[in-house]
Amino acid sequence: xxxxxxxxxxxxxxxxxxxxxxxxxxxxxxxxxxxxxxxxxxxxxxxxxxxxxxxxxxxxxxxxxxxxxxxxxxxxxxxxxxxxxxxxxxxxxxxxxxxxxxxxxxxxxxxxxxxxxxxxxxxxxxxxxxxxxxxxxxxxxxxxxxxxxxxxxxxxxxxxxxxxxxxxxxxxxxxxxxxxxxxxxxxxxxxxxxxxxxxxxxxxxxxxxxxxxxxxxxxxxxxxxxxxxxxxxxxxxxxxxxxxxxxxxxxxxxxxxxxxxxxxxxxxxxxxxxxxxxxxxxxxxxxxxxxxxxxxxxxxxxxxxxxxxxxxxxxxxxxxxxxxxxxxxxxxxxxxxxxxxxxxxxxxxxxxxxxxxxxxxxxxxxxxxxxxxxxxxxxxxxxxxxxxxxxxxxxxxxxxxxxxxxxx
Amino acid sequence: xxxxxxxxxxxxxxxxxxxxxxxxxxxxxxxxxxxxxxxxxxxxxxxxxxxxxxxxxxxxxxxxxxxxxxxxxxxxxxxxxxxxxxxxxxxxxxxxxxxxxxxxxxxxxxxxxxxxxxxxxxxxxxxxxxxxxxxxxxxxxxxxxxxxxxxxxxxxxxxxxxxxxxxxxxxxxxxxxxxxxxxxxxxxxxxxxxxxxxxxxxxxxxxxxxxxxxxxxxxxxxxxxxxxxxxxxxxxxxxxxxxxxxxxxxxxxxxxxxxxxxxxxxxxxxxxxxxxxxxxxxxxxxxxxxxxxxxxxxxxxxxxxxxxxxxxxxxxxxxxxxxxxxxxxxxxxxxxxxxxxxxxxxxxxxxxxxxxxxxxxxxxxxxxxxxxxxxxxxxxxxxxxxxxxxxxxxxxxxxxxxxxxxxx
Numbered sequence: 001x002x003x004x005x006x007x008x009x010x011x012x013x014x015x016x017x018x019x020x021x022x023x024x025x026x027x028x029x030x031x032x033x034x035x036x037x038x039x040x041x042x043x044x045x046x047x048x049x050x051x052x053x054x055x056x057x058x059x060x061x062x063x064x065x066x067x068x069x070x071x072x073x074x075x076x077x078x079x080x081x082x083x084x085x086x087x088x089x090x091x092x093x094x095x096x097x098x099x100x101x102x103x104x105x106x107x108x109x110x111x112x113x114x115x116x117x118x119x120x121x122x123x124x125x126x127x128x129x130x131x132x133x134x135x136x137x138x139x140x141x142x143x144x145x146x147x148x149x150x151x152x153x154x155x156x157x158x159x160x161x162x163x164x165x166x167x168x169x170x171x172x173x174x175x176x177x178x179x180x181x182x183x184x185x186x187x188x189x190x191x192x193x194x195x196x197x198x199x200x201x202x203x204x205x206x207x208x209x210x211x212x213x214x215x216x217x218x219x220x221x222x223x224x225x226x227x228x229x230x231x232x233x234x235x236x237x238x239x240x241x242x243x244x245x246x247x248x249x250x251x252x253x254x255x256x257x258x259x260x261x262x263x264x265x266x267x268x269x270x271x272x273x274x275x276x277x278x279x280x281x282x283x284x285x286x287x288x289x290x291x292x293x294x295x296x297x298x299x300x301x302x303x304x305x306x307x308x309x310x311x312x313x314x315x316x317x318x319x320x321x322x323x324x325x326x327x328x329x330x331x332x333x334x335x336x337x338x339x340x341x342x343x344x345x346x347x348x349x350x351x352x353x354x355x356x357x358x359x360x361x362x363x364x365x366x367x368x369x370x371x372x373x374x375x376x377x378x379x380x381x382x383x384x385x386x387x388x389x390x391x392x393x394x395x396x397x398x399x400x401x402x403x404x405x406x407x408x
Numbered sequence: 409x410x411x412x413x414x415x416x417x418x419x420x421x422x423x424x425x426x427x428x429x430x431x432x433x434x435x436x437x438x439x440x441x442x443x444x445x446x447x448x449x450x451x452x453x454x455x456x457x458x459x460x461x462x463x464x465x466x467x468x469x470x471x472x473x474x475x476x477x478x479x480x481x482x483x484x485x486x487x488x489x490x491x492x493x494x495x496x497x498x499x500x501x502x503x504x505x506x507x508x509x510x511x512x513x514x515x516x517x518x519x520x521x522x523x524x525x526x527x528x529x530x531x532x533x534x535x536x537x538x539x540x541x542x543x544x545x546x547x548x549x550x551x552x553x554x555x556x557x558x559x560x561x562x563x564x565x566x567x568x569x570x571x572x573x574x575x576x577x578x579x580x581x582x583x584x585x586x587x588x589x590x591x592x593x594x595x596x597x598x599x600x601x602x603x604x605x606x607x608x609x610x611x612x613x614x615x616x617x618x619x620x621x622x623x624x625x626x627x628x629x630x631x632x633x634x635x636x637x638x639x640x641x642x643x644x645x646x647x648x649x650x651x652x653x654x655x656x657x658x659x660x661x662x663x664x665x666x667x668x669x670x671x672x673x674x675x676x677x678x679x680x681x682x683x684x685x686x687x688x689x690x691x692x693x694x695x696x697x698x699x700x701x702x703x704x705x706x707x708x709x710x711x712x713x714x715x716x717x718x719x720x721x722x723x724x725x726x727x728x729x730x731x732x733x734x735x736x737x738x739x740x741x742x743x744x745x746x747x748x749x750x751x752x753x754x755x756x757x758x759x760x761x762x763x764x765x766x767x768x769x770x771x772x773x774x775x776x777x778x779x780x781x782x783x784x785x786x787x788x789x790x791x792x793x794x795x796x797x798x799x800x801x802x803x804x805x806x807x808x809x810x811x812x813x814x815x816x
Contacts, residue, residue: 215734
């Protein structure tokens with residue numbers, strides 16, 4: 001056990017030589033820090049033969065959220081352990097942890113530099129055939145195998161404690177469910193949106209739905225979530241999809257992860273209006289995004305149901321029809337979390353490059369308005385759905401029509 | 409810190425003299441063990457002047473559940489700490505902890521010997537005017553002040569960990585939600601009920617509702633529950649109601665406690681058919697029980713809503729209409745948990761004296777059949793309710809009519 005010390009390129013090389021056999025003994029290795037430096041240091045360590053690894057170290061503060069906000073180093077332990085547990089049940093779509101040191105808050109990971117970050121790729125109008133299927137596969141397997149369907153109650157309770165993550169959950173609790181719906185210094189939006197934002201603060205049915213979503217986030221220990229699965233937490237290539245950065249992981253409602261992912265695809269959908277001038281190409285990209293959402297929802301449902309039918313260990317939860325009932329509630333939740341993701345990414349503290357990079361101010365404003373309206377509709381649809389009659393939304397098709405009904 | 413050692417009367421006196429100033433220095437004190445000896449030792453320690461205290465010690469096994477089943481001593485810590493936390497927000501209706509020692513699994517409590525155990529009193533057809541109101545008050549205050557409405561998320565997460573109670577929750581998970589719905593050596597019921605019990609095992613809609621109730625028990629950290637609030641965990645007198653024995657305490661769905669209490673009143677309702685021969689007196693007692701349920705539901709709702717309106721700290725959960733929405737879901741849950749309590753107390757391992765003490769076999773069988781039917785109806789009503797339309801059950805009056813509709 002060593003004390004925590006902030007790494008530089010020299011210290012990283014020294015550390016890597018000490019702890020692991022990542023390289024040949026006589027290899028000449030070099031290190032290059034390339035993270036954005038807001039939350040973590042990220043080093044690429046490589047030898048002259050083209051072998052490389054990633055060394056990620058958590059910093060004891062989060063410059064990007066509020067001013068010099070101290071932030072627990074324990075998030076490095078959570079992140080490494082979520083990755084390990086997710087990789088154990090979905091190795092194909094989870095970044096591989098090679099080594100972890102909780103005291104130094106250091107994790108050594110496989111280098112995925114041959115892939116791209118999904119957000120950047122979508123912003124360049126690149127598409128990936130397997131994306132929807134792969135993320136559905138990842139979300140279904142990681143959530144099913146960390147749910148009460150599969151884990152013994154005793155084992156699950158121990159994991160809930162291990163993955164209790166108060167400081168990072170608090171960021172979501174504040175930025176996702178609170179700030180956008182009241183006046184807060186952390187909110188970020190152009191003056192031109194003020195009247196719209198003010199209306200949103202007084203939208204009683206919307207605030208009620210947001211309360212339900214927050215309450216579920218605070219109390220429902222359904223499964224070990226990624227906790228922050230936006231398009232910046234996904235590496236993609238032609239044949240590969242790898243999830244990274246689950247430092248917000250905790251036991252929460254499964255619909256939160258699914259909704260976050262879909263919400264980020266819809267944010268990109270809105271942003272394309274300001275990115276691709278030619279209408280046919282823009283429509284093509286937007287149809288790709290909707291198709292990815294459709295595939296993701298359907299594959300998630302089918303995968304999860306199949307896992308539940310084969311592998312549910314809990315006797316009572318094996319009851320005929322229960323997995324279907326549970327999955328519909330997960331899908332309904334995901335619509336609500338998707339809506340709140342659209343809202344908070346448009347007017348809250350943390351925006352998306354998809355929209356913020358649009359240079360023309362008027363176009364950007366139009367896109368923001370569309371994202372905000374879409375977000376409200378999604379969140380409210382959830383409420384209407386549940387209030388009117390849960391029967392109305394009893395299939396994946398219904399859910400998909402709900403989501404895309406308002407964007408076509 | 410001492411090692412764990414099982415107490416006898418002599419050791420108790422020695423311990424009490426060492427740790428506290430419970431008696432005058434020159435007092436002559438004596439001890440008498442009077443517990444049933446299955447789970448815990450219970451001593452009354454008194455001086456010659458009529459002062460007395462209760463010393464409760466957990467034993468490292470539970471003879472009453474399965475054969476020589478070892479059981480964690482940690483339940484003594486949980487019990488003492490739940491009592492302390494509940495007393496902090498509802499001193500009037502919580503037994504007072506005077507001292508606790510986790511290593512010895514010993515808790516010193518106020519002596520409530522001037523009161524009676526509610527189950528025994530109801531079995532003697534005694535009634536208590538304040539009972540429904542007092543338990544409503546206890547359940548509303550203890551659950552509200554340990555919910556996300558009031559606790560900060562960080563504080564609540566720490567308490568969820570502190571009150572993680574896997575071994576005692578496992579008993580409920582097995583005996584309440586699993587055993588009654590399948591063949592298990594632990595089930596206890598007369599041969600004459602076999603065909604009814606077999607039908608229950610094949611009742612698909614019922615098994616689905618039980619799965620929903622178990623899933624909520626396993627995942628919903630709504631508040632710090634008592635966890636076992638049957639009529640044997642309540643002391644009553646003309647002007648006093650005191651809750652004891654929360655060793656099953658954990659963060660779970662609020663409707664579980666409310667449903668357990670109501671379920672035990674309904675078990676007594678059924679039992680009166682075999683206890684009070686004269687019809688007018690029997691009806692009088694049964695009407696008292698239904699009235700107590702009615703008062704309890706109404707007062708619970710009114711108290712909780714009033715606490716939520718005055719004291720909700722969470723900004724998002726202050727949304728207009730959310731407390732009402734949440735409370736209706738708690739009441740709906742309570743109907744389901746009430747139903748499953750009726751079923752498991754009739755055919756599972758742990759029965760109630762209310763019914764078991766009925767000497768005439770045929771009468772006892774009739775009572776058991778009524779309790780079982782009532783249990784199924786309650787559990788199924790929940791499902792029908794939610795499936796048909798949640799709107800149908802949007803008030804306390806609706807819930808009460810649901811519960812009593814089938815017993816009148």
